[in-house]
Amino acid sequence: MTAQPGESAPPPTQRTALGFAADLDRHGDSPALVTAGGVLSYADLADRVAAHRVALGTEQRLVTLRPQPSVGFVVDYLAALAGGHAVLLTNDETVADAYASESPALHPDLRLLLSTSGSTGSPKLVRLSATNLQSNAEAIAAYLRLTSADVGLTTLPLDYCYGLSVLHSHLAVGASVVLTDRSVTDPALWSTAREHGVTSFAGVPYTFDLLDAAGWPELPSLRLVTQAGGRMAPDRVREVAARGRRDGFELFVMYGQTEATARMAYLPPQLAEEQAGAIGVPIPGGHLRVDPVEGAEPGVGELVYTGPNVMMGYAHSVADLARGPELVELRTGDLARVNDAGLFEIAGRKSRFAKIFGQRIDLDRVEALLALDHLTVACAGAEELEQLVVAVCGPAAPDLIADRVHAACGLPPRAVRVVPVDDLPRLPNGKVDQRAVASLAATAPPGSVAAATPLDSLVALYRDVLGNDLVAPHESFVTLGGDSLSYVELSLELESRLRSVPDDWPTRTIGELALLATDRRHRFWAKVxxxxxxxxxxxxxxxxxxxxxxxxxxxxxxxxxxxxxxxxxxxxxxxxxxxxxxxxxxxxxxxxxxxxxxxxxxxxxxxxxxxxxxxxxxxxxxxxxxxxxxxxxxxxxxxxxxxxxxxxxxxxxxxxxxxxxxxxxxxxxxxxxxxxxxxxxxxxxxxxxxxxxxxxxxxxxxxxxxxxxxxxxxxxxxxxxxxxxxxxxxxxxxxxxxxxxxxxxxxxxxxxxxxAAVAPLGVLASSTLAIYLTHWQVYPYLEHRWPLGGLLASLALGVAVWWLAGLVSFAARREWQRLRVPHLRTIRQKEA
Structure with missing residues (x-):
């Protein structure tokens, strides 16, 4: 039953803790997971989870997993949860290393550790319990009215609480999930969705921009679309809701934080067009209130949430993993009001955060980082433009500032706008005028957008090595069609640009690798x-x-x-x-x-x-x-x-x-x-x-x-x-x-x-095929008179042939792209 505006829906029926992980077999032969390799039933999934659960043992342990939309990952993840273990879910090696203790003391209620959306590179984690996970999964399933007939789609990363909640909520009711890592701009994603009768998908605001650019899919089975991960402009909410009314799906606008496991509020879909600026009502089992804040507008205060999905607390170190629940309510840091319809609306931010491209950016942290370079700056989020504005007082290098900001929070280059100003805009009380700083995004000249970030550098590197003009940050070496002849050069270049090159770098996106960028020129040794x-x-x-x-x-x-x-x-x-x-x-x-x-x-x-x-x-x-x-x-x-x-x-x-x-x-x-x-x-x-x-x-x-x-x-x-x-x-x-x-x-x-010897090593490795092909025509003339000369001459000719062939191949690929796929360049540039 859907809650009426301003009211909380009744709490969902509670089952055994983490039933979505431990009670899989109750759904029998119903389809659970769908991949390109086939369909896995709940019974088969339960068997695999049970087998892996035995392998993990009965003593509680910390299990570190790298999330990916695959059956193997889901089995590992569910087995750890069902077995009472604590899972650290991260792609960030810095975070994983910070908690790499072999046998840390763990609180028995602890089940999941997630990075907050703005804590890239930081070891701070959110501690979530079994009750947090199960209650939020059931609450989401309740207000979305999910049933075993539903089919979800992994359009968001599974280390992101929003993306993970899609998996949890569908498993909680015996629905199925199509596991894929394809972009929403990829027609093959929607072909797969049609084939398996997908009934819902999730998106952040940027997802809907991409769909507008690439074209909305024809998906007759679609019945609901969810949106979270940042505020979407009211006009955009109305547009998507109107599309849903025409095409037969409902739009659920949702509000949440990792600290609340995922969701705290949702806007009933029948109100999406009329109340497009609201976050709606509390989720089932939750409660929202507005506490007064000194100096705020009348009726505006800090939004406070209570419910069984409020986190246990933060973990700043391994020692914190043994701590029990420390919170009974979550102070969101957001300023809110209750409108005339009894719905909650976000009016601003109390705690100096901005949410851009789904990431929660700590503005104070960015300013403190730039202050280390003796810069006088003010940061603000122009969220509707999806940009972080950095106003800098006095002479400064925009490229340097953009590099620092990118390293701090991982935003793509187009999302960072550096604006030189004579004086920082201030309020009568002397404080920086945040609204005035944010407004600079609309008035600053285009040249103020910094471009020389690590992400730009890696995109250019991939473009040059692969001869592909359509490289975008969400692409990887694999998706761009890289092979054994090009991975050598890329691997060695990445080693010189990243603080660590992960073993799975060919499948990592360029954006993920850019977060590892650092200056390593001082190191004598390289890892090859x-x-x-x-x-x-x-x-x-x-x-x-x-x-x-x-x-x-x-x-x-x-x-x-x-x-x-x-x-x-x-x-x-x-x-x-x-x-x-x-x-x-x-x-x-x-x-x-x-x-x-x-x-x-x-x-x-x-x-x-x-x-x-x-x-x-x-x-x-x-x-x-x-x-x-x-x-x-x-x-x-x-x-x-x-x-x-x-x-x-x-x-x-x-x-x-x-x-x-x-x-x-x-x-x-x-x-x-x-x-x-x-x-x-x-x-x-x-x-x-x-x-x-x-x-x-x-x-x-x-x-x-x-x-x-x-x-x-x-x-x-x-x-x-x-x-x-x-x-x-x-x-x-x-x-x-x-x-x-x-x-x-x-x-x-x-x-x-x-x-110093990496470059010649890379040349030899890259030209292996050419050397092997050509050396038969060189060494016989020297093998009896000067064997060393035969070796050197063979290597030299092979390298020369490899170099010339590379120039021809590179030019041919560029010309092919220029003639055949100019329309894709526009779409990819929008995605980047």
Whole structure:
């Protein structure tokens, strides 16, 4: 039943604590989670949660999780909650490190730790109990009138209390949730939504701006849309509500804070057009009041909320995790009034916060940070324009100020407007006039918007490396179609620009990575990804061995594991089967096209190769034993064949579902199966160690290494590959070299390297393919007279070819985009 204006709805029926996590099986075979890999029922979800709950043990512990819209994450999260553990949900490594104590003392009621929306980079967390989570989930489900027939959609991050509340409230009533990380501007998102009959989605104000730019979706099953995460202008509320009236959905405008688990108030949808400026009535089980504030307008005071969803308190350190509930009410810091209709309205802010792009910005903190640079500034939020205004008195560098603000709160560049002023605007009592500062956003010239922020720098970097003009902050290396040939340069550049490069950086958005930006020029050592280091070392070993400078064979076989790891890291990501297939084909093409072109050129000019080499099928249609020059490109053929075979295999929905359900065991099972030919065939009978079917296990070992999450899994993988190596090559020296390389892939994520030597290392790693292709035409002239010269000349020619090919490819991609997709540039720029 919907509450009448100004009244609180009756409290929802209370069930056992965290029933949405622990009582999943009561919904039986109803669909719970929907992904590109298939549908998971509540019964199956309950079984997985129960199994993982056993693995976590019965003693309460702190479980740190990185949120992502996947079945694996949801299972891990629900298992921890149902088992009575405390979950730290964050993508911020600074926060995770601050609470990385192995066994902190925990209060038995503690279930969840979330960062407040404005605490980026700060270790302060909100402590939430089982009662907080369950009561808010049930309250939201009650006023939205959710039922088991509803289907939600993850349009917001799951470490954001608003996005997380969508998952909680749907699970609480046995509804289903479509898990996806696609942007609302992506047509594939709405195609998926139509396919599964999505009935609701959630958005912050910026979400609706994006929908206006990209076009609202046709979604016949849609019955409600929710909006929170900041104030939306009344005119926009009326526009969206009117659209809903025409298209058959209701708009719920909502108000909340992380400190209240998620929601405190909502505007009944039938009042959205008439009362577009109000936040409405308290949620079921909650109560709102307005306390007087000295100096405020008549009838305006601080909004205070009471209810079972009020947080236990803040955590500023590990020691605070043992503290019990400390609050009975939440003083929101917002100034509010009750209007003539009995609805609550927000009139301003008492506590110097602004909410921009869904982030709660502490204005005092930003001003204090800038004061450290001896700047006289005043900050205010122009929220309807989605901008943070920084008025600076006297001469100053806007770019420097914007960098500082971006580092402090992570706002995108267009949201920070630096305005030089002669004097800060003040009220008669001498205090800064906040309204006057905010109004500067509308009058300042466009040039006052700072652009040289870390985010801009990273966007430009991605644009240059990938040759893509349509790069936007919400994109990632994977979504932009990056592959193994471009990730080397990006990885090394990121290492020089970020305070830490996370292992999963290819799937992180550019905006997330920008938050890690720092000046690291003073450091002597850099951390280089092991795969990059191995690429550079392996190509030197391959060419050096061929030119008789030394004899360390096995480099190409180690590179197969590196290729397998890269295949799993950023060619298999995402839920869109078509996009994943395109990434695999594009990656294969970037190997096949230059290889075929070079082989054809040599065949035509010198006559060394034949049509089987040009088509890269020599190992299939050629002789059974090694013969030069026909077998020169066995490695290229193997890589190409394995990419296509496993890419095609993972395009089968049921196979993909197995891979998503068992991310370690599925590729490990393939690894074990791929070892069968190695044991049943006589390796000496043919040159089998250079053929795809007999070396596929090395590729799969790299794939599995990416999926290992525990020490036990790494030991199991290590045992498997070490058991397969003896007798495989017929050479103890090569066996040892390959074993060392494989163990590095499995156990070592990065290698320390002198910063001054990073650039040449990166060049070698990036040009591995070109060096491998071209060195066959160089070293034979020098291998007997000057082996070192043969190595250096081969490397030099390969690097030169790589550089020239890069220029041509870059220009071609830019021209293709200029001719074919100019309309997308406008949409992406709006998103950025």
């Amino acid at each position: 990804e092991t795969g990059i280091w191995l690429r550079a070392v392996a190509i030197v070993l391959i060419v050096g061995t061929h030119t008789n400078l030394f004899h360390i064979a096995g480099g190409a076989h180690v590179l197969l594991a590196v290729v397998g790891a890269n295949f799993a890291r950023f060619l298999l990501g995402g839920d869109d089967t078509a996009a994943r297939r395109r990434r695999v084909l594009r990656g294969a093409a970037r190997i096949a096209v230059p290889a075929a072109a070079w082989t054809l050129a040599v065949w035509v000019t010198v006559g060394d190769y034949g049509w089987r080499n040009v088509l890269l099928v020599n190992q299939i249609l050629g002789g059974s034993r090694w013969a030069e020059p026909a077998w020169h490109f066995w490695f290229i053929e193997v890589v190409l064949h394995l990419l296509l075979v496993f890419g095609l295999l993972l395009s089968v929905p049921r196979v993909l579902a197995l891979d998503r359900r068992h991310p370690f065991w599925f590729p490990f099972a393939l690894l074990v199966a791929s070892l069968v030919p190695r044991y049943v065939a006589e390796l000496a009978a043919r040159d089998l160690i250079h053929t795809s079917s007999f070396v596929a296990w090395l590729f799969l070992a790299g794939w599995v290494s990416v999926r290992t999450t525990t020490t036990a899994q790494r030991w199991l993988l290590s045992a498997a590959v070490l058991a397969a190596l003896p007798g495989f090559f017929g050479s103890e020296a090569r066996t040892v070299a390959v074993a060392v390389g494989l163990l590095l892939v499995v156990w070592v994520r990065s290698v320390p390297w002198p910063r």
